[in-house]
Amino acid sequence: MMTNTTTAKRGPGMKSPLVQINTVGESGIAFQVKGKAFQEGYLFLTPEMHRLFPFKEELSSILFVDEAEVVHSAIYHKGRGYMVCLTFGEWWEKSGMREGDQIGIELISLAERKYKLSRVMPESARAASDVDAVTVSMKPAADLPIHYTPGNLEVLRKLITGDFSPYAETGLILQGEEMNARTDEQDLLSLKTCFGVSAYQHQLNTVHSVLGRYNGRALLADEVGLGKTIEAGLILKEYLLRGMVRKVLILTPASLITQWQQELKTKFDLSFKNHNEIPDWEQSDLVIASLDTAKSQKNQKSVQKVNYDLLIIDEAHKLKNKKTQNWKFVNSIKTKYLLMLTATPIQNDLIELFNLITILKPGHLSTLQKFKSDFLAERDKRIPKNSLKLRAMLSEIMIRHRRSDTMIKFPQRFVHTQTITLKPDEARLYSELTDFIRRRYFTLPTHNNPRGINRLTLILLQKLMGSSTQALKRALTKMISSNFYKDDFDDSLKRLLDLANNVGMSRKTEVLLELLGNLNEKLIIFTQFRGTQDYLTDLLRERGYTVSVFNGQLSQTEKDACIEKFRNENQILISTESGGEGRNLQFCKVLVNYDLPWNPMRIEQRIGRIHRLGQTDDVHIINLSASDTIESYVLELLDKKINMFRLIIGELEMILGNMHSKKTLEQIIIDIVTMSPNQEAMKRKFQTLGNKLERALKTHQDITRSQEDIFNGNE
């Protein structure tokens, strides 16, 4: 330390001259204080000392660490040139300081504003004190992990400078704070702010357990249809409202992203961003993405960089294999809380379960070798030995409810398929159109002829035909009158339109009218197309039925009014699939599939509008299917091969997942329709697909059985 002795002189802004500098160095200073100001908590800075505290702010929070590692918290008031520390006096006393003794302040870290506070012993005294050194052990006065937010000083600055705001503003914030403050920890805040979530007891138990004893890391493995997404949503919202979570990432299969987004918005009022919508992963607090996208070369590092508070993995059985990129990637994501959702934690063997649990709580099931020797039976990898012990260990990390545990009455689905034989003119139109589509599918448009009908339009024509002649007519008329198609066509479209114009009332419509004549209750008629919707609406109104019409063209207010009118007055609701997600239509229990989407998930969504938790009556699904049409083959696949209409909510997804196909079922069906040279070939291909679906169903049943054995079977 460079020696430099000065005495601070009283200046206009300086309250006390009672600091005498003894030595000044690059990063430290030694001085004496006179009077009681220091003991009372004030240190008046001399100009030499200012160099040690080069802060721009008017008020700075300074930490002094003394010889006993006790931290003394001070506030430096730059404008007034002094600092206040309430524990200077305590330090003075405990250090045995006397007036005239030297105090040393040395910089430890400028960024942390941390300084060493010590008693500087004169050389002679130091020598003497070494001889008869008395060890004084001092316990930290305040070793609590308390942090004061930096904004506090800003409030203090305003207080000191008299920068006052109207009390209306201050008071309003206080009211907001009071409102945010939690009263009862047992209360779930999330329930009060959800929409249409009537949480069942098993779901509430799950939420309480995860928040409490599972400490935010759990495998939610309820059977299908018991609302795992609702449980995860409630936990997520609860954490957010309690302020325990800020950054959340949800990883789901790509096909479920939109569904998750919609559920979180409509039920939990949470707007999650699809990662595609944001420039980088750090930018948004609530992000949803597919596991494949997140783990891709492009994104992996960015995701791993973020410190998430909560990570939710849907369809977590995709992490069953420890050697896969999926497992390694998820295991490398930094997160405080982790929820893994799957109805099938075991698909092939118990090691899969071990791998899932290892991500959640490494070591919970010990090492793989030990787990194998403790719990794996020699013969069948799906059946454990010591299953009671295993179940006890699993109960500390996994929550699984069975439908039978919940006491919820699940209404049944009854399916009634009306097979219709097309009238000759309809059959002719159908067959000509199908041939036309097959011919055109691989020829148009070309590079030389880019204005031809594209494949999507061709498929659409096929689907329109399956729906109604009226819908097809409308589309054909539009195409013919459009300039876009005018030069590149023979008269096929016109011919098809002529054929369509010659078709009278279709057989399907007649069957519907017969059906309505026998029914005296509310029903929903689903169709995919506006053309069919308009036709049916006019027809049914003419026949004296009261009809509500629901589609994506309606404004929100109109949609509300439509549903209300259907609930209170009208007998029939004709709906396209574009609307109605999340709307409560459980007051109705009959559903008519006037046409059939090729995507079974869309059929499931239709049924889901009325057959869901909360429906108290059995549900009747009426399918109108014309024989020897593509729709009839699709229906046969879904109804006969996998009993789709009798499945539990959510099961269909699992069965389709077991097909392990990169294409969706709808894409496979499109391929069959377009690539089959004739009707016979098409039928054969549908049969092969049916066999595949049967195998997928069998796998699903095997998995369900083995899980039942593991989680609920006898020892």
Add this chain to the structure above:
Amino acid sequence: METSKIQTLVFSFMDKVGISRTQSDAGVWSAYIPEAERAFFNGYEFLHFTFDREIAERRRELELICPGSFLLRKIVDRLVEIPKVSRLFSNAAPELPATGNHPGELRVLSGCKAHYRQQVLFHFRVSIIGDQRTEQLFSALADPAKHEISLKEGLTGIDLTTFTETADPALPIQESGEDLVRLYLQACRTLEASLEDRVRELQTEADEAFREELEKVQAYLEDQKKELQKKRENVCFHLYFFQKEEEIDKMVRELENEQTRKIEELKEKHALKIQVSLINAVVLCIPTLGLPTGQTATRRKRDSNVFPIHLGSPDRLEARPAV
């Protein structure tokens, strides 16, 4: 909190951060979020919101801002970050200055002028963040004249019928800027003392939970390492044993990295943090008889005379407001 107050709070927040809004329908508002604020709104450019649950139930595309809603919570948190200090003046009759050690004295006051002495009401939010998070609100009333801090849980509502924002021009305000830093520190200290027992208890619990999980993780990773090392010992029987050895070494290194990461995660998860936020402060100016402290004795002598006269037992007699 009533809807109108929530609306005022939200609009005041929007004004502060420069978000313009329009009422697009009855009870429905649309706001354009400027670039700088989009991160707060999870990246959205437009916010369509309502304060009415019934409307939100019908129109699920709207954001509902109501008690308990996530967005309101975030907004309040942001507003707290905007420092606010207010000053209120009591309408009450002037108090007698503090009497020191003679509470029961009768005093004759002559030529005595009144002034405002200042008290400061600090409002704190204490967040205890461990495996659970709890929040408590505290008010600390610092009274420099009485040299005391009175701390109570909850926020102190101020009765605006007894306080006003305009001072009586006839009464000077006692300046005590120098003491404010000290008052704040004293309030913090009182707060810390009141929290100490609970925090220590939570700290012990958190430490235990951490140790328990740490043991499991470490045992798991150590066992895995041993298994790998055992494998390494046997690689000499392998045809490409050098390559195999390298592979195992790499796996061990990865395991060690994982161990470090997992331990850090555990530490972070179980670390107990107590965060004290000064929500705001309200200076309460109380009319008091006598001269502001800090004025010279001679002036005090000239302007006012306060003669303490002891009358009997201090238990029976109290100093009452002079007017």
